[in-house]
Amino acid sequence: MQDHGEVLAAVRTGMIPAHVYNDKQIFSLEKERLFSRAWLFVAHESEIPQPGDYVVRQVLQDSFIVARDSAGEIRVMFNMCLHRGMQVCRAEMGNASNFRCPYHGWSYRNDGRIIGLPFHQEAYGGDAGFNKTGQTLLPAPSVASYNGLIFLSMDPDAESLEDYLGDFRFYLDFYTKQGPNGLEVRGPQRWRVKANWKIAAENFAGDMYHTPQTHTSVVEIGLFREPKANKRKDGATYWAGRGGGTTYKLPEGSFEDRMSYVGYPADMISRAKATWTEQQQQVVGTDGFMISAATCFPNISFVHNWPKVEDGEHVLPFISIRVWQPISENETEVLSWFAVDSDAPADFKADSYKAYLMCFGSTGMFEQDDVENWVSLTNTAGGSMARRLRLNSRMGLLADDVRVVDTLSSAQFHGPGYAQLGYNENNQRQLLRLWADYLDMPPLRVNPATVLSDNPHGIEPMVQTNGAAAADIDSGSAESVML
Numbered sequence: 001m002q003d004h005g006e007v008l009a010a011v012r013t014g015m016i017p018a019h020v021y022n023d024k025q026i027f028s029l030e031k032e033r034l035f036s037r038a039w040l041f042v043a044h045e046s047e048i049p050q051p052g053d054y055v056v057r058q059v060l061q062d063s064f065i066v067a068r069d070s071a072g073e074i075r076v077m078f079n080m081c082l083h084r085g086m087q088v089c090r091a092e093m094g095n096a097s098n099f100r101c102p103y104h105g106w107s108y109r110n111d112g113r114i115i116g117l118p119f120h121q122e123a124y125g126g127d128a129g130f131n132k133t134g135q136t137l138l139p140a141p142s143v144a145s146y147n148g149l150i151f152l153s154m155d156p157d158a159e160s161l162e163d164y165l166g167d168f169r170f171y172l173d174f175y176t177k178q179g180p181n182g183l184e185v186r187g188p189q190r191w192r193v194k195a196n197w198k199i200a201a202e203n204f205a206g207d208m209y210h211t212p213q214t215h216t217s218v219v220e221i222g223l224f225r226e227p228k229a230n231k232r233k234d235g236a237t238y239w240a241g242r243g244g245g246t247t248y249k250l251p252e253g254s255f256e257d258r259m260s261y262v263g264y265p266a267d268m269i270s271r272a273k274a275t276w277t278e279q280q281q282q283v284v285g286t287d288g289f290m291i292s293a294a295t296c297f298p299n300i301s302f303v304h305n306w307p308k309v310e311d312g313e314h315v316l317p318f319i320s321i322r323v324w325q326p327i328s329e330n331e332t333e334v335l336s337w338f339a340v341d342s343d344a345p346a347d348f349k350a351d352s353y354k355a356y357l358m359c360f361g362s363t364g365m366f367e368q369d370d371v372e373n374w375v376s377l378t379n380t381a382g383g384s385m386a387r388r389l390r391l392n393s394r395m396g397l398l399a400d401d402v403r404v405v406d407t408l409s410s411a412q413f414h415g416p417g418y419a420q421l422g423y424n425e426n427n428q429r430q431l432l433r434l435w436a437d438y439l440d441m442p443p444l445r446v447n448p449a450t451v452l453s454d455n456p457h458g459i460e461p462m463v464q465t466n467g468a469a470a471a472d473i474d475s476g477s478a479e480s481v482m483l
Contacts, residue, residue, distance in 0.1 A: 004029065008436040014394035014429050021196040022382035026439075027329035034298060034438040035060055036154045039164050041300040041323055042066055042076065044337065045148040046184040052095040052110055058333075059152070060326060064140060065089050066150060069111035070097060074145070076152050077112045077137040088137065099137075112137035138449050147176035148183055149321075155444055165296065166241025167416035173280060174291040175302045175319055178341040179271035185321065186353065187337040191362045195374035196381070197299055197324040197332040198435065203370060204293045204301035204322075206239075206427025208232040208246050209395065214369045223307045223358075223365070224315075233422050236289055236408060240417025242434070244427035245294025245302070247419075255285025262290055262306040263315040268344055282414035289413070295427075297434050299324040309355050316348075318356040330378050336361055393432070396424025 004026070007017045020026050042057045043066040054067035056079060063079035065088070081088050086103035089096075098115060100107045107116040114135040117124075124130040142153040144161035146169065151161055158164070165172065176183055203210070211232045218224075234249040250258045259269040273281060283289055295301045301324070306317040319340065325333040338356045340349050359366050380386060396404050405422055413419040420426060 008440055010390055011432050011436045015390040016393050018381050018386035018389045018391050021199060022330045022378050024329050029439050031060060032443050033441050036444040038298050039151040039153045039161050041149055041151050043150045044185045052097055055093045056089055063087060067110050075111055076140040076143045081106055108137055164242055168241035168243035168296055170416050177275055179275055179343045181342045183339045184342040185337040185339045188335040189361050190335050192331060192333050193371050194330060195332055195378045196330060197326040199374045199377055200324045201295045201299055202428040202431055205244050205295035205431050206237045206246055208235060209423045214373060218365050236419045236421050237424060237427050238415055238417055238419040239427050239430050243294060243296035244430060246292045247289035248292055250288045250290050255281050258284050263317045268341060279414050287413050297431060305359060307355050307359055316351050316355040318352045320356055320360050393425050393428055396426055
């Protein structure tokens with residue numbers, strides 16, 4: 001594989017070699033060095049509310065069962081039988097006390113522990129040949145949740161999820177903690193687009209600049225209260241920790257006035273005020289900014305918007321969570337969830353869902369506009385000429401790297417990190433700098449898990465942790481491997 005040092009150095013200056021959006025070697029590096037380490041969103045706890053509930057989720061080429069076991073604990077298990085490697089669970093979701101491999105009939109409880117295999121005595125001589133005690137489906141190396149969002153990392157020594165998210169947690173609460181009992185989600189809708197995953201992640205991280213051009217028709221038909229798409233330039237972008245996003249500037253008013261302006265009813269406003277910190281309330285009530293789109297590195301994005309769904313001035317807010325799941329260097333599977341405060345009134349939930357479907361999802365009006373851009377960029381980036389071109393992603397910077405517009409002071413913007421008014425590409429640059437940092441890392445080395453015939457402790461290493469180190473495998477049983 002060629003040395004990509006020059007490519008990564010250029011990315012850090014804001015001049016992006018165009019081919020990074022459609023390059024097989026780059027994608028191989030992403031799989032080997034980025035997606036083997038980063039925390040990746042796989043499910044929301046509300047998708048598996050009852051003991052026995054499960055969903056099956058894909059992380060690149062790996063399939064995982066995300067289950068709430070019979071004791072109510074959340075488990076994330078590699079969906080591969082310990083015997084001959086068949087995918088154990090073939091359904092996408094359901095409720096089960098156990099999973100049975102269709103190949104040879106090995107069975108596992110919903111916490112992953114093996115409970116039976118046909119002809120155990122005849123085929124293995126019973127426990128003398130294969131001791132079932134402690135044997136489990138291979139757990140995900142690291143698992144943690146934040147506000148009901150379940151993440152995994154392929155790195156058994158990953159830093160804690162909270163440390164990974166950093167100050168972005170402050171903004172994540174706007175999307176995922178509007179009341180004391182958190183969110184419920186519907187979905188996900190799933191579809192594939194012939195586009196590179198990074199383009200979508202960048203778009204949601206901070207691209208307010210595309211709205212007046214790409215989404216002109218959506219504004220012209222009256223979907224939004226504001227008559228002009230260029231109102232986006234009055235908002236601010238922010239970056240903190242592992243993520244960043246965009247905001248809209250709201251009319252003058254109190255916290256309650258501004259929440260009402262974007263369509264929230266009084267009871268939901270009261271719950272948000274009781275749940276959010278004083279500093280979070282100040283971003284809306286004092287500073288006058290309403291959170292809109294955002295991306296948390298590497299590939300989970302959020303959108304909060306408030307379109308009109310009927311004639312008149314009444315608007316309805318909605319929240320969507322989406323994952324840009326890489327399939328290849330030029331194809332992405334989009335997973336899109338509708339999210340809403342679990343305590344919201346039933347009529348609000350129904351109307352908010354309608355607003356979401358109108359704007360986003362596989363048939364949403366915004367979605368159609370965006371995907372056309374992403375597909376075109378990806379296709380063009382795959383040719384030979386793209387290797388000669390560096391795309392200018394330096395909006396908001398002068399030639400000497402001084403900002404065109406100063407960052408907002410802490411009195412102007414009460415959130416952590418830094419924020420800046422108007423059109424810029426600060427967040428896209430931050431996202432790609434993180435991307436370059438990960439691709440500069442060496443391949444991740446981990447110990448393989450081995451299914452031993454007589455091992456009362458089961459699979460080693462036991463890697464279902466929250467970022468803690470995995471147990472060492474016996475030095476004589478296997479050598480370390482690279483992901």
